[in-house]
Structure formats: structure tokens, C-alpha cells
Amino acid sequence: MHITFVGCGDAFGSGGRLNTCFHVRAARSTFLIDCGASSLIGMNRCGIDRNAIDTILVTHFHADHFGGIPFFMLDAQFNTKRMRPLTIAGPPGLRDWYARVMETSFAGSSKTQTKFELNLVELESAQRRSLGDITVRPARVRHAPSEGPFFAYRIEVDGRTLAFSGDTEWVENLVEIGREADLLISECYSFGKKVPFHLDYATLQANLPRIKAKRVILTHLNTEALAQIDATACEVAQDGMTVEV
Ligand SMILES: [Zn+2]
Numbered sequence: 001m002h003i004t005f006v007g008c009g010d011a012f013g014s015g016g017r018l019n020t021c022f023h024v025r026a027a028r029s030t031f032l033i034d035c036g037a038s039s040l041i042g043m044n045r046c047g048i049d050r051n052a053i054d055t056i057l058v059t060h061f062h063a064d065h066f067g068g069i070p071f072f073m074l075d076a077q078f079n080t081k082r083m084r085p086l087t088i089a090g091p092p093g094l095r096d097w098y099a100r101v102m103e104t105s106f107a108g109s110s111k112t113q114t115k116f117e118l119n120l121v122e123l124e125s126a127q128r129r130s131l132g133d134i135t136v137r138p139a140r141v142r143h144a145p146s147e148g149p150f151f152a153y154r155i156e157v158d159g160r161t162l163a164f165s166g167d168t169e170w171v172e173n174l175v176e177i178g179r180e181a182d183l184l185i186s187e188c189y190s191f192g193k194k195v196p197f198h199l200d201y202a203t204l205q206a207n208l209p210r211i212k213a214k215r216v217i218l219t220h221l222n223t224e225a226l227a228q229i230d231a232t233a234c235e236v237a238q239d240g241m242t243v244e245v
């Protein structure tokens, strides 16, 4: 599979990076993992054909991961004139969040009938589910005092495994999600400093030997972590970076 880091920044635009959005092109399926507020800008920069995207998989409903959905939908309706079906999948509550974010962003848009089939799929934690040619298994992670829910994903496509931590502090679920994955994309919000509900490099590094992922790429770095990139032993994502897995 071919992965483009459309955006790998945090909610604050640290380092001038765009919000989280990963574009994955597999043999028979193309999908986004998260669609943060700036994703349409990033996809235009990268020359990504939005109409070729079958599925948008979201980890949680924070605007830097979900806030690009209204722009994607308006673009599909009025700009790219999408006709192919689209699936948006994410944690329970997705249908309510979708209506709220659409209506808040563009009044009336939540009631507009799309010219294409739109499937909103609420995934259940720990339950494998097929979405077209990809299989996803969500696991709950911890990213706020509330229940969220917040998901990490283990995704199987083309006989390869891609894991993404989403935003979270360290939880044991991450071991199963990332176990021996061909690629683990992990949040590394801070370097040495512990920030509640986020992952820091020291904690991640201590646990990577248990996960045994074949390749690890760090994402969602804050300014403190960005200043320490040279001290990390892992690859660090950059906007526009592409990798083959
Ligand atoms: Zn975030």
C-alpha cells in the first residue's frame, strides 16, 4: 500500500503542519485515516483525487481529526461532483457528530441530499469489520477524562497490517493494535514531558519492544517534540511524505 501523510500536525498547527490526515492507496481500495480541518488543503497540495477515496476512517471527533469532513462533503457535492458511494466510519456517535459538524459548519447542509450514496458506519471496539476491501479492528484508547470514545485502529489490506494509535496516552490496548504490524503510526505528542491524555516519546520508546512493529513512524508532535526530532530513533512523519508498505 502507498501512504501519503497529507497532514501530521497536532491541533495547534505546531511546526506549520496540517491537521491529521493519512491517505492510503491499496490495490483495490483507497481510504483516508482521519480528516482534520485542513485536510482538503493538504489533499489539494498533494494532488489527491478525492473521488477515488472509498472510505474515511476517523479515530475521534476532535476538529483536528474530523473537522475536514464538511469541506470534503461540500467539495464532493459541488466541486468534484462525486457519484461513487462514500463510507465514513468511526466510533459510536458518528451519525450525531456528522449531523452536528455539518450543520455548524454550513447551515442546512446536514439535510442536503447527496448525489452519491453516503454510508455512516459506527464501529464497535474490539470487533473486526470489513469496509470494502479493508478490514479494521478498533480498540479503545484514553484521550480525555470522558469516555469519548477514542479509537486506535489495526487495519488489514493487501495482506499487510497498518496500525494507528490515534490520539491517546499510553494504554495496553496499543500492544495488540500494533503487534508486529508492517507499519505502526504512533502519536508522539511530547518528547520528555508528560502531557495528560497524550503519548510522549520516552513512554513509547519503552513499550516499542513489546509491540514489535516492523516499522514505526511518529506523528502529531507538539513544538517541544519537534525540537527534539534529531534525538529520536524513529522515523518522523512530515506533511506530504509518502511511504510504501
Ligand atoms: Zn489530535
Ligand SMILES: [Zn+2]
Residues within 6 Å of the ligand: 060, 062, 065, 143, 167
Ligand atoms: Zn484529539
